[in-house]
Amino acid sequence: MSWFSFRTDRREAPAHPVAPPPAVAAPEVHRSLALPAVFEALSRLPKANILDLGPALGANVEHLSSYGCRLTIEDLFLTKTSVAEGDLNADLFAELLPLPGGPQFDVVFAWDLFNYFSRKELAHLTARLRQACKPGAQVLAFLWIHKSIPAQPIHFRFRGTDELVYDRRTALERPGPRFQPAEISQLMSGFHVDRSFLLRHGIQEYLFVRE
Amino acid sequence: MFSNKKEEPAPHRPAEPVPAARPATPASSSHAPAPPAETARRGERATIGPSIFIKGDLTGDEDLVIEGRVEGKVDLKQNNVTVGKNGRVKADIHGRVVTVEGEVDGNVYAHEQAVLRQAGAIRGNISAPRVVLEDGSRFKGSIDMETKETARPGAQGAGPAPAPSPAKPPEATAAQAAAG
Numbered sequence: 001m002s003w004f005s006f007r008t009d010r011r012e013a014p015a016h017p018v019a020p021p022p023a024v025a026a027p028e029v030h031r032s033l034a035l036p037a038v039f040e041a042l043s044r045l046p047k048a049n050i051l052d053l054g055p056a057l058g059a060n061v062e063h064l065s066s067y068g069c070r071l072t073i074e075d076l077f078l079t080k081t082s083v084a085e086g087d088l089n090a091d092l093f094a095e096l097l098p099l100p101g102g103p104q105f106d107v108v109f110a111w112d113l114f115n116y117f118s119r120k121e122l123a124h125l126t127a128r129l130r131q132a133c134k135p136g137a138q139v140l141a142f143l144w145i146h147k148s149i150p151a152q153p154i155h156f157r158f159r160g161t162d163e164l165v166y167d168r169r170t171a172l173e174r175p176g177p178r179f180q181p182a183e184i185s186q187l188m189s190g191f192h193v194d195r196s197f198l199l200r201h202g203i204q205e206y207l208f209v210r211e
Numbered sequence: 212m213f214s215n216k217k218e219e220p221a222p223h224r225p226a227e228p229v230p231a232a233r234p235a236t237p238a239s240s241s242h243a244p245a246p247p248a249e250t251a252r253r254g255e256r257a258t259i260g261p262s263i264f265i266k267g268d269l270t271g272d273e274d275l276v277i278e279g280r281v282e283g284k285v286d287l288k289q290n291n292v293t294v295g296k297n298g299r300v301k302a303d304i305h306g307r308v309v310t311v312e313g314e315v316d317g318n319v320y321a322h323e324q325a326v327l328r329q330a331g332a333i334r335g336n337i338s339a340p341r342v343v344l345e346d347g348s349r350f351k352g353s354i355d356m357e358t359k360e361t362a363r364p365g366a367q368g369a370g371p372a373p374a375p376s377p378a379k380p381p382e383a384t385a386a387q388a389a390a391g
Contacts, residue, residue, distance in 0.1 A: 056327075056344050056348060056349070056350035056351075057344070057346060058343060058344040058345055058346055058348075059346075061342055061343075061344045061354060062343070064356070065341065065342060065356045067356075068356055069356055070353060070354070070355050070356070071353065071354045071356065072352070072353040072354075073350055073351065073352065073353070073354070074351065075351070
């Protein structure tokens with residue numbers, strides 16, 4: 001299957017063949033308490049190397065363009081939905097995130113992606129991020145604390161330097177991973193939590209910094 | 212205009228707008244001087260039709276619309292290149308403004324702007340001072356964006372200062388997140 005056919009081939013089957021799917025909520029705007037720190041760091045870097053693990057969104061590219069950066073987009077959820085279970089291993093992450101010159105990224109936008117990988121897959125991903133991030137690099141990640149979370153990652157769009165538009169792609173839900181703090185520390189070994197904020201709508205924002 | 216090899220030439224290209232034939236002007240004409248070739252071609256647009264498959268390098272000095280298949284290299288640095296909805300390009304593209312509505316597997320180098328339309332897909336890197344990605348478009352690769360020192364938000368301290376509060380406990384931070 002070619003990369004171009006990812007989207008057309010991955011249509012999700014409805015949960016029930018008769019009942020219409022629940023309506024998708026309109027995009028919401030939420031303040032981010034970790035995001036200003038990321039943009040503050042970006043404004044200091046002459047030409048930051050950014051890794052966005054979400055989909056390519058025009059608003060985000062437009063926003064980041066004002067920082068004169070190099071932006072790499074690797075939609076990992078799209079990749080996950082297009083490979084067989086168990087194939088999302090260290091080799092595949094190495095292929096998806098090649099590092100010819102060693103650690104190269106200053107900022108990684110992981111968004112809420114960590115919620116959608118198994119513990120094993122996530123261990124492979126964070127191991128690759130450890131290799132990919134320069135010392136001092138920031139990783140912005142959102143973890144749901146609810147039992148039930150959206151069935152697909154949210155599309156986050158920058159709105160200024162401290163707000164995000166949350167665009168849910170589906171009204172369907174799935175069980176949340178409910179990571180424990182010790183688990184997060186273990187998964188993100190090699191990083192420390194620079195700041196962490198629990199937001200009222202059930203997302204915990206983490207800003208990890210590579211040691 | 213192309214230094215390429217047409218492997219499957221189409222019998223005709225009905226949809227292609229045919230530019231009006233220019234009357235040949237003798238070099239020794241004493242009337243108004245003939246415009247330079249570059250000027251004369253400005254504003255013209257060539258189209259590679261849907262049934263055309265070109266393998267090789269494309270060069271020239273007029274705008275190009277690709278609705279067919281191209282493999283090789285597209286080098287029109289001074290002109291606009293559009294990969295139409297039916298276009299399939301497996302090549303690096305150099306152009307002034309590069310617009311992609313079809314599919315590109317290769318790097319895009321735009322001297323002014325690269326535009327990826329909603330139906331478009333690029334697998335490769337984009338290098339351009341300005342990049343527009345429409346939502347719904349598919350992109351996999353890197354975007355190299357030119358530094359704009361004057362436009363950098365927060366460069367003069369205008370951005371909101373982050374609260375230097377490492378790893379605050381959830382209870383303490385929830386109150387701060389009232390806007391969230």
